[in-house]
Amino acid sequence: EAGVAQSPRYKIIEKRQSVAFWCNPISGHATLYWYQQILGQGPKLLIQFQNNGVVDDSQLPKDRFSAERLKGVDSTLKIQPAKLEDSAVYLCASSNPRLLSYEQYFGPGTRLTVT
Amino acid sequence: AQTVTQSQPEMSVQEAETVTLSCTYDTSESNYYLFWYKQPPSRQMILVIRQEAYKQQNATENRFSVNFQKAAKSFSLKISDSQLGDTAMYFCAFRLSNSGYALNFGKGTSLLVTP
Numbered sequence: 658e659a660g661v662a663q664s665p666r667y668k669i670i671e672k673r674q675s676v677a678f679w680c681n682p683i684s685g686h687a688t689l690y691w692y693q694q695i696l697g698q699g700p701k702l703l704i705q706f707q708n709n710g711v712v713d714d715s716q717l718p719k720d721r722f723s724a725e726r727l728k729g730v731d732s733t734l735k736i737q738p739a740k741l742e743d744s745a746v747y748l749c750a751s752s753n754p755r756l757l758s759y760e761q762y763f764g765p766g767t768r769l770t771v772t
Numbered sequence: 773a774q775t776v777t778q779s780q781p782e783m784s785v786q787e788a789e790t791v792t793l794s795c796t797y798d799t800s801e802s803n804y805y806l807f808w809y810k811q812p813p814s815r816q817m818i819l820v821i822r823q824e825a826y827k828q829q830n831a832t833e834n835r836f837s838v839n840f841q842k843a844a845k846s847f848s849l850k851i852s853d854s855q856l857g858d859t860a861m862y863f864c865a866f867r868l869s870n871s872g873y874a875l876n877f878g879k880g881t882s883l884l885v886t887p
Contacts, residue, residue, distance in 0.1 A: 660816075690874055692874075697879070698879050698880075699776075699863050699865075699877030699878050699879050699880050700817075700863075700875070700877050701877070702874040702875070705874050713874060748817070759805075759867070759873075760819060760822070761819075761875060763809075763816050763817040763818070764816060765815070765816045766816065
């Protein structure tokens with residue numbers, strides 16, 4: 658079984674530029690999560706999808722961050738314009754809601770540096 | 773809101789020794805899951821062990837075991853016979869069990885296993 662795929666692995670941009678991250682979850686996993694992990698902290702949820710609908714985006718800075726999951730599979734997270742404080746690792750995770758444990762499987766992450 | 777606290781930012785243990793990582797959490801709910809995740813340097817996060825709150829028996833996975841004290845809201849991880857490959861960040865996480873809620877993570881404990 659292929660794991661959660663993310664790209665790019667690393668990205669360096671200047672502040673006020675735009676950036677997009679891509680995630681492909683494990684096949685059949687209806688639930689997809691984007692987390693932001695700032696250095697020295699635990700991951701924090703940005704947005705959660707169930708199929709192509711948003712379940713929770715209460716911590717997503719909507720003035721600059723957007724995310725979509727158009728066909729209920731792949732997802733894209735965008736930042737426009739980026740700020741210095743957006744430097745972090747962006748983790749994508751997926752889970753199968755048919756499993757009671759809802760175990761989440763994580764991708765390798767995208768490390769974003771904003772200069 | 774649920775909070776997770778890991779009070780040990782860094783720990784060190786010698787190979788073959790035993791180490792215990794601490795975690796406390798705060799919730800008013802009675803049904804939930806607790807997790808320990810491992811994040812090796814520059815590698816993706818993987819699940820180490822899971823505990824359902826309704827189970828009194830402590831979970832065990834090979835060299836990893838937990839001490840779950842529900843009344844005290846404490847969830848510590850014990851690693852026996854530590855190996856160099858155990859060097860990683862360890863995150864304690866909480867999730868409500870009703871549906872596919874996202875994980876609430878602690879800030880993590882950096883564990884270094886030395887020869």
